[in-house]
Amino acid sequence: DGFKGVNDSLGHQAGDELLRNVSARLISAVREGDIVSRLGGDEFVVLLADVSEKELIEAVSQRIIQEVSRPYWVNSNDVEISTSIGISRYPLDGKTSAELVEYADQALYVSKDSGRHTYRFYHEINLQATSEKHVLVNRLYSAVENGTIETVFEPQIDLNSGVIVGASITAKWNEPEIDSPYLASWIDMLNGSQAGYTVGAWLLDSGLYYLQQWQKYNDAMIVSIPVVDALWQQKDLVTFFNERFAAYEVTASQVQLEFSMQALNNNEELLEVLNSLTASGYQITLSEVGKSPLDLALLAQLNLQELKLNRDWLQSTMVNKKGQKWVQALIQMAKSLDLCVIATGVETVEQAKLYQKMGCSMAQGENWSKPMNPQEIQQAIQQQLIVIG
Template identity: 30%
Template sequence: MPIKTREHLVNETNVRNREIRHTEKILIVDDEKLHQYSLLTLMQQSGYQVECVSSGEAAISKLEKNNVGIVLLDLNMDGITGDDVMRYISNNNINTSIIVVSGEGSFDAAENALKLGAYDFIRKPYSIDNLLNSVNNATKKRQLEADNTKMHTQLRESENIHRYIVNNSPDIVYILDGEGRFTFVNKRIETLLGYSVKELIGKHFTELVYEDDIDKAQFKFNERRTGKRCSINIELKLKCKKYNQPRNFDNRLLPIEINSMGVYSSHNEKHEKKFIGTYGIARDITDKIEAEEIIRFQAYHDMLTRLPNRTLLNDRLSQAITHARRNKTSLSIMFLDLDRFKMINDTLGHIVGDHLLQAVAMRLKHCLREGDTLARLGGDEFTLLLPDVNNQQDAKRIAEKIIKSLADPFKIDNHELFVSTSIGISQFPEDGNTIESLIKHADIAMYSVKDSGKNNYQFYDKKMIHAYSDNLSLENDLRRALDNKQFEIYYQPQINVETQEIFAMEALIRWNHPERGMINPNDFIGLAEETRLIKQIGDWILQAACEQLKTWRDLGFNDIRIAINVSAIQLEQNNFVEFVLEQLTKNKIPGEYLEIEITENTLMHDTDAGVDKLRELSNHGIKIAIDDFGTGYSSLNYLKHLPIDTLKIDQSFIRDMSKSEEDSSIIKAIISMAKGLKLNIISEGVETQEQLKQLKRWRCKNMQGFLFGRPMPNDDALKVLQRCSSISAQ
């Protein structure tokens, strides 16, 4: 803020006085209309803003707003008199100038008016010149008082600003004499270093400087140069007083940044300047240094687990390869991928997933030797560098230790979670002599473990590259399958065993690969979800199945419902509901003849948004079924508030129910719960007459499985519908 001199303020005041001379608002208070009009005309012609009132009451009402500069006041009025108005102004400290204009000519009246605060007293009939002079003088006086007040306020503010800069600066401000002793230091020294101002005055600056920085400080802290050559942004450390408050960066040292310049006396008779000391500012840069350390840490570490990231791993692996090559030793790389993590993350949410990753990282660190590096590359993937291994046995022992350490459950946010890991191991120099080849081959070995049942480890073998290439080839083929029209939809009937009627057909995808033949969905749906191609595939299934249902309805099968599986990835699409409704409208299908099947894990994924979409679909009559029920994590209380119509008992329970009392109990519990919640129930995977009879005894009438028909192409499904229809007609 620029500081104005007194001369500047006076000149400014004179200019403003000319500009604002006639901007004061005048209030005329007179109960005689003729006098009131006369004053109004005179003041307006003189350029003033004027208002008129005819009583003391009205005058007080106007004055309450406190925006009247001058009052031309008559004394003798009915009710509240002019004296009363002046008392009101005085008692309420209203900033206005009163000029009494009255027919009362006695000395006592004039004296009383002046005692009550009147600026002037003018007797009626008045001289126009006298009245105008009085008003103009009152205006000038008010303006001069306002300008004077403002001038003093600004001068006080200027002084306060100087005082604030010095005594309340966030930086240490100091002055040294020619010998380097403190002659002035501001109070900031107390909060930053713990010393009082008094105990530093007269002390040499080196008593504050950290011993290792004294040489640097000799010509910086007590700088003699001025102008562009003086010290700018020089970093030093100062010593804190022992009893000072603990600091985040260092309890004993304060990192500072110095800006200093020499101070010289005025010219003497010989036209020479004399050095009299140093003026300097020392800024606390603790936050800056901490921020720089955080930035450096973030550049080389994963912020969730605090483990090294890919950049730091590559740096250490490069050094380890150089060391191993020079000393003719070996090293191992382990690539770890957590089993079942995606299901936990999708089911319980990313917060639980993040906490689980942190807990896994802690356990893995306890399995390391000194000098090993554990890094997180992203997601649920970790890489472990083991330098100086003698043979595969060393890596094998650590891999087994890791698998054993993860066997115990993790307690995360009131959940007991189990997670295992698949570990691929590559060796230098046998499996590669570069960073890229070692990590790639460990990755291939890890995928081999995944394909072999997970929760194990394997060393890289050249034969694995073929299986890895095969998976990569399958992914590439999957990306082309839609365009090449290689997908087909098979249909499996859902039967009411009491009426022997087909009430629905479930649409199931098959991949008719030109070289591999018919591929089961279990062999490619997981890959489709991993690559997120499931969205395009799912949209195609929904579109094709609705078109097929329209064909059946055109042939007279109007009571058949189509059931379609939907993944979590499809459900999270913003336009999912609109796309479903578009297919129904285009094929003229009522909503109640479409059933959307979702798994429990899909239901728990993206919970709020997903449930809102399901509710919207349900509002259009579309049925919602939970597939594979009993294998997921859904809450029964949660089910009660969802728009669910049907529960499908997972076929794993049906398959083992004759051999397992637990599975039988689960099935009966699900059937009983569904009836209590007024939900339909369908048993999946019914393959034997024994299963059929047992389920009927448990009062489950809706079933699906090989016993009633395998998944079949369009033409065969139509024949089954026609045969079932003719049987019902008989």
């Protein structure tokens, strides 16, 4: 902790010397046979061999903190830094090196948030996170039962004409303890439960109901509806959809059923479900593309209509020319397969124009509007208030 300030004020040469001194102190603080390695930047990994007692790990951690926190003499300057430690244990926390490093890193961030100059065990913070998640799940169940989760829509814009051609439905839960109120950030808490099915069926019915209402203003309107795991995992899904679509007098061609890339990667049986749906005339969108690995061999087995690019992946990838080339290559590949590509999380006119130039057909995001309630988006459809800017 504090390395960046030294590097910025005294220069990279001083920073490199400080890292060499820290390395020497780490080696002196551990036992013979233990391994010290620099992970990158100002992060180090210490591998304690043949240790199972928590007390011994704590003793080594305290010794490391004491040693690293002693003053340094760097380029004729007195320098003080400290350290924070995250600890994972084999096999309690993980069985692979990748898992153990990842979990130690998570514990490290908790250690830093706790005031630095300390250590945290992953197992302990994981138990706390599990307890907090249980409380949140109970709140979510209550919100589902009480009907306090809202239906909202994000307009989908044709990047060539600048008009609304569709709307993506999602659910909004106003819970201060979650990062985002929208479905994608909390749906995992419902997977495998009856509440997950309840939310999924409610989203489907809501999307079909409002689509039926909006057709009088725009009969070409398309609504995208996410299909959560608890919904598609039920038996005879095609019959279920047939009955729901018939009840609202909506045809399959007017709806895009969204399935996440992650769900497809994690569930082999979903491939068969999707092929059954497309054989029955339903339109399929693969969402969250980029967030999870894109298996081209798997993609070739599907009859898709749309790919929806994940907003977080786009924001992290589009920051430089190389990343932009990857995104454009993906868009061009999709177009060669006659797939419509939707960019999500578009926040500026410049971004919208860049995606249009890349060949992206549609987009959604705050450049046009935050998610709207049903009345707001109906008004926008009637008046076509949203233009590309």
